Amino acid sequence: MKNDRRRAPKGGRPRPAKPQKPQKPAQKRTPRPAAQPAPTPPVDETPRSFRLGIIPGATPGKWVGSWKQRMPHVDIELVPIAVAVQRAALDDLDAALVRLPLDDRDELHVIPLYDEVPVVLASIDSFLMATDRIEADDLAGQVLITPADDVLGPLDLPTRAPDFPTIETTEDAVATVATGVGILIVPMSLARLHYRKDVDYRPLVGGRTSTVALAWKREATTPDVETFVGVVRGRTANSSR
Known part of the structure; x- marks a missing residue:
């Protein structure tokens, strides 16, 4: 019968226990900082007015209502303009609802809104x-x-x-x-x-058909104009431009 070297004989000395390998201390993970929302740019609440030209037949009521809720510190002034002089009227307005075609398109930003039958x-x-x-x-x-x-x-x-x-x-x-x-x-x-x-x-x-559009002079693009564009396009106050 073969000796089993793995077992101590009866009456012999017990086999010494195998030394335990030292355990490495658990490393603490540093939590990642939570993502911070982008800072909201400050709103200029200086009292002022926004002049919007309106051609005959245009109905900006819903946009005016949204503007008053979002920009209560900025009065919106509706200025009636004739289609025949709508391009010239834009020189004295922040923006206008106009009918296309419109002269000097290269000098203007124009956003078509809807077509009328x-x-x-x-x-x-x-x-x-x-x-x-x-x-x-x-x-x-x-x-x-x-x-x-x-x-x-x-x-x-x-x-x-x-x-x-x-x-x-x-x-x-x-x-x-x-x-x-x-x-x-x-x-x-x-x-x-x-x-x-x-x-x-x-x-x-x-x-x-006749296309109604929102137009303003390129050189006169202001934060108020961009806000009104957002209102017309249905963007919320927190939406990015």
Whole structure:
């Protein structure tokens, strides 16, 4: 029988215990510092005003409301401007709601906001109001009134020009339409602006749309302008630009 050298014989000395390797002390991990939020730039609360130009038909109500909540220390002044002089008016404004096209685009920042469909206005008794929408062919032979403050420009329609002098304003043109002597084509917001009980309107299928945009001079980009841009684009007060 083979000797088992791993075991001590009976009555012999016990085998000494194996020496234990010294344990390294546990190293303490230094916790990483928590990420700190980016510092919020200070808000200039100096009382002042923000001048916003408004073309006829534009409805900035929801943006004005948001501005008053976010910038209570900055009064917003709404300045009516005519489309014919909207570019020149921008020289004296912080920003403006305008209609495209706009001259000198290279000198401006322009953000298109929405397109307005064109509508045909006619006397409430006109046969044109018997349908929900109007096709170009439906206007064959109709007298198309184009006021001096027209915003759509030349329209390729089978209409004819009136035999009376040019009417100066869209409001007066609507009053003339009420007499039944012709029709008028404008963006829908202007039809609503100049509403009359004796005049109605219908969308013109395939007609030229009118784009409303926010514009301001590049050299006049201020923190207040950037804040209003954020309001128009729906950014919150804590959103990055």
